[in-house]
Amino acid sequence: MNTVVGENKITTLDKVSEGKEVTLISIEAGRGLLSRLLNMGLVPGSKIRVLVNKGGGVLVISVHDTEISISRGIAQKLLVRVESP
Amino acid sequence: MKRITVALIGQPNVGKSTLFNALTGGNAIVTNWPGTTVSKSEGVIRHCQYEIHIIDLPGVYGLTAFTIEEKISRNFIVNEKPDVVVVLVDSLSLIRTLYLALDVLELIDRVVIGVTKVDEAHSRGVHINYNLLEKQLGVPVVPLSAVRGDGLRELAERIISVYEAGRREHTKVDYGELSTYIESAEALIRQCDLGLSHRWLAVKVFEGDPETLELIKSRCTSLYEDLVELREEASRILKVDPAVIVARSRFKHAESIGKTCVIQVAVRKKAPSKLFYHPVYAPLISIAIILAVFTLAFNLNTGFPVASILESVGFSELAEAIENYTISSLIERFLEWSSSTLKGLLGENAISLFLSEAVLGGVGALLLFLPLIMTVLATIGVLEDTGLLTRLAVGVHTLFEKLGFSGHALFPLSLSLGCNVPGLLVARAIPSTAERVRLIMLLPFIPCQARLVVLLALATAVRQGFLLVVLSYIVAFAAFFALGFALYKWSTMRSESVEIRLLLEQPPLHKPIPRVVWWYTWWHTKHFLVKAGTIIVLANILFWLLSHVGPSMSFTDDPGESIAASFSKTLTPILKPIGISGEGSWIIALALIAGFIAKEIFISTLLTVTGASSVKNAFTTIGVSEQSVIALTIFVTLYVPCLAALSTIYSETRSLKLVAEAVLLMLVVAYTSAILAYTLALVLTL
Ligand SMILES: Nc1nc2c(ncn2[C@@H]2O[C@H](COP(=O)(O)OP(=O)(O)O)[C@@H](O)[C@H]2O)c(=O)[nH]1
Numbered sequence: 001m002n003t004v005v006g007e008n009k010i011t012t013l014d015k016v017s018e019g020k021e022v023t024l025i026s027i028e029a030g031r032g033l034l035s036r037l038l039n040m041g042l043v044p045g046s047k048i049r050v051l052v053n054k055g056g057g058v059l060v061i062s063v064h065d066t067e068i069s070i071s072r073g074i075a076q077k078l079l080v081r082v083e084s085p
Numbered sequence: 086m087k088r089i090t091v092a093l094i095g096q097p098n099v100g101k102s103t104l105f106n107a108l109t110g111g112n113a114i115v116t117n118w119p120g121t122t123v124s125k126s127e128g129v130i131r132h133c134q135y136e137i138h139i140i141d142l143p144g145v146y147g148l149t150a151f152t153i154e155e156k157i158s159r160n161f162i163v164n165e166k167p168d169v170v171v172v173l174v175d176s177l178s179l180i181r182t183l184y185l186a187l188d189v190l191e192l193i194d195r196v197v198i199g200v201t202k203v204d205e206a207h208s209r210g211v212h213i214n215y216n217l218l219e220k221q222l223g224v225p226v227v228p229l230s231a232v233r234g235d236g237l238r239e240l241a242e243r244i245i246s247v248y249e250a251g252r253r254e255h256t257k258v259d260y261g262e263l264s265t266y267i268e269s270a271e272a273l274i275r276q277c278d279l280g281l282s283h284r285w286l287a288v289k290v291f292e293g294d295p296e297t298l299e300l301i302k303s304r305c306t307s308l309y310e311d312l313v314e315l316r317e318e319a320s321r322i323l324k325v326d327p328a329v330i331v332a333r334s335r336f337k338h339a340e341s342i343g344k345t346c347v348i349q350v351a352v353r354k355k356a357p358s359k360l361f362y363h364p365v366y367a368p369l370i371s372i373a374i375i376l377a378v379f380t381l382a383f384n385l386n387t388g389f390p391v392a393s394i395l396e397s398v399g400f401s402e403l404a405e406a407i408e409n410y411t412i413s414s415l416i417e418r419f420l421e422w423s424s425s426t427l428k429g430l431l432g433e434n435a436i437s438l439f440l441s442e443a444v445l446g447g448v449g450a451l452l453l454f455l456p457l458i459m460t461v462l463a464t465i466g467v468l469e470d471t472g473l474l475t476r477l478a479v480g481v482h483t484l485f486e487k488l489g490f491s492g493h494a495l496f497p498l499s500l501s502l503g504c505n506v507p508g509l510l511v512a513r514a515i516p517s518t519a520e521r522v523r524l525i526m527l528l529p530f531i532p533c534q535a536r537l538v539v540l541l542a543l544a545t546a547v548r549q550g551f552l553l554v555v556l557s558y559i560v561a562f563a564a565f566f567a568l569g570f571a572l573y574k575w576s577t578m579r580s581e582s583v584e585i586r587l588l589l590e591q592p593p594l595h596k597p598i599p600r601v602v603w604w605y606t607w608w609h610t611k612h613f614l615v616k617a618g619t620i621i622v623l624a625n626i627l628f629w630l631l632s633h634v635g636p637s638m639s640f641t642d643d644p645g646e647s648i649a650a651s652f653s654k655t656l657t658p659i660l661k662p663i664g665i666s667g668e669g670s671w672i673i674a675l676a677l678i679a680g681f682i683a684k685e686i687f688i689s690t691l692l693t694v695t696g697a698s699s700v701k702n703a704f705t706t707i708g709v710s711e712q713s714v715i716a717l718t719i720f721v722t723l724y725v726p727c728l729a730a731l732s733t734i735y736s737e738t739r740s741l742k743l744v745a746e747a748v749l750l751m752l753v754v755a756y757t758s759a760i761l762a763y764t765l766a767l768v769l770t771l
Contacts, residue, residue: 026325026329027329031151031293031328032151032152033586033588034326034328034329035147035149035151035292035293035328036146036151036516036588037588038147038328038329038332039145039146039147039149039184039185039332040146040181040588040590041181041184041336043329043332043333043336044325044329044333045333045336045337046336051359051362052359052362054362054363054364056364056483057364057482057483058362058479058482058483058492058587060362060479060591063181064178064180064181064336065177065178065180065181066178066181066590066591067590067591067592067593068588068589068590068591069362069475069479069492069587069588069589069591070587070588070589071482071486071491071584071585071586071587071588073584073585073586074586074587074588
């Protein structure tokens with residue numbers, strides 16, 4: 001899902017390339033996973049830096065100074081905004 | 086002496102276990118949380134006129150409870166009403182870890198905040214204004230370094246002063262657009278006093294905390310519908326899940342505190358070591374590291390594989406020298422000596438035999454395995470403490486994923502190489518229930534140290550012993566992964582199974598801290614002692630009695646006359662397909678029964694009953710061919726590890742059906758593999 005809203009692009013986290021910083025907009029997950037993600041600091045509004053994304057396999061992100069590795073399936077549930085430079 | 090009960094809570098990786106150990110000096114009492122197998126550690130410190138009882142709660146990210154660990158921590162704080170709650174936050178990621186602290190501060194009066202790892206904060210350019218933090222949070226804040234022992238005394242003093250001081254206002258987080266809804270919910274909850282902060286309960290309703298909703302449903306039934314209605318209304322009108330608003334507001338609050346109290350001086354941040362995340366290298370590096378460290382640990386324990394390799398290329402003297410100084414042979418010699426000393430002191434009679442063989446044998450088995458398991462635990466401790474373990478989990482995830490497991494499975498798998506019992510216990514942390522059940526069914530296939538010792542003993546009876554042991558490990562892992570894959574496919578076909586997920590915090594990498602590694606090792610060892618230890622000792626005694634009491638209930642020192650023997654004799658036809666038949670074949674059956682109870686008595690049974698001095702001689706006496714020994718070795722690798730493992734499967738799943746299925750699976754797989762191995766061995770040696 002790639003919608004262009006003004007200058008900013010809304011996409012899912014798995015599509016963000018390495019080194020980019022994005023803002024989390026929303027999470028589409030069931031109660032349990034949602035609660036875990038929120039409590040780990042993946043709160044809408046948080047800045048997420050994508051440290052590793054090889055287009056396959058696990059992603060590594062940094063959020064609130066913490067490195068977290070997440071599988072691609074979970075990354076697909078995170079809607080983010082890519083700020084244009 | 087006044088007694089103060091303190092709950093210690095913190096997010097995973099904040100350094101809670103390390104601090105708990107530093108506080109209690111490792112003298113903790115380990116039990117289980119009632120109705121669960123999650124272990125509970127309790128320690129006591131004395132300070133001035135106070136006896137401070139510290140209860141270590143499972144690490145959780147928040148008080149909203151979906152998992153077993155979260156339920157335990159939440160319910161302890163909510164229902165058991167500890168006198169003081171100590172919340173740990175990490176100086177290296179203060180904002181994120183303050184999140185849990187705020188959740189607690191909204192509920193509890195008497196709180197002390199401990200800021201951990203301050204020894205490292207400076208070098209990372211983090212400077213925290215503790216006085217200001219204290220003012221903003223309204224509760225005492227203590228900077229701590231568990232590895233240096235800083236702040237421990239002050240923590241005790243602050244706990245006491247908070248205990249003696251009166252109540253304080255609960256912290257109020259501004260929930261923005263949700264505030265009016267929270268206030269309405271608060272007003273409703275006030276009508277039905279539950280003895281807890283109304284505001285906190287209201288917030289938990291909006292977070293969808295299952296425990297809070299359950300509590301309100303059962304105790305304030307009339308309000309339940311209204312509250313759920315209110316929640317839905319908020320969700321409808323605000324167009325956002327209220328749980329998200331709560332989390333966001335709490336984070337904002339934490340961030341605003343962080344902004345005023347923390348100064349982050351720019352220091353060159355180490356780039357994350359991408360090597361561990363490389364799609365091609367990472368799995369290779371991970372597997373190489375895992376193989377290397379475990380080979381080292383195994384070698385220290387038993388001399389396998391280095392001594393065996395030396396032996397097979399002709400350096401038998403060197404191999405023998407290594408084997409003589411492995412941990413297992415040192416302990417074995419000690420045990421032999423004490424058993425013969427005991428017999429010498431008491432003479433040969435039923436009592437001395439019982440003491441030296443049944444009791445000392447059981448305790449000895451435990452003594453023998455304790456250091457072996459500790460080496461494996463220490464190895465994992467190093468991996469865990471340095472932060473490597475979670476990287477390795479990511480490294481293997483991509484491979485495991487194809488086989489139906491996630492990278493989370495690495496922890497239980499590697500522990501199982503030491504002992505299946507702790508391996509089965511940590512499988513609890515697997516987020517997906519389906520994957521967890523799969524793991525619990527299959528972990529027993531992973532050869533533990535007890536099995537390694539038995540395998541090595543069996544290997545002495547064949548020409549290519551080293552290869553046989555390697556083959557056994559390969560077969561075991563192949564069985565584990567093949568069956569895992571089959572079960573995974575089967576459950577996706579029934580469309581039960583969800584995607585394989587990985588969600589892991591990656592703590593910063595650092596050099597191992599010996600004290601922390603030791604605490605980790607000791608903590609898990611205690612578990613092994615409590616859980617597996619009792620069963621091993623009792624099982625040994627039971628088996629000894631069965632093999633020394635005849636059908637007429639009288640003592641016999643000829644095991645051939647015992648109850649166990651007459652039962653084994655009925656089992657012998659089963660051994661035919663692997664080429665074991667004739668007079669003495671019941672001895673093998675008896676040894677296998679022994680091995681069902683605890684693997685290590687397999688060998689001692691074989692030796693005592695045949696009266697042989699070595700495993701090789703024992704097999705010659707019974708008339709077991711080399712091919713049959715190979716088949717037997719494969720069988721021993723794969724069939725039920727021990728009673729302790731079975732009882733753990735039961736306690737973890739509370740399902741006798743699952744235990745029965747697991748046992749059946751193991752027996753079927755072991756038996757067919759053994760027959761296959763026998764046939765192959767026959768073909769190859771013809
Ligand atoms: N520098 C430093 N590191 C610490 C300290 N306490 C814990 N750690 C490290 O933080 C990591 C997590 O610690 P642990 O006690 O296992 O955290 P838990 O998950 O909260 O129980 C480990 O790698 C420890 O070595 C400390 O006081 N100083």
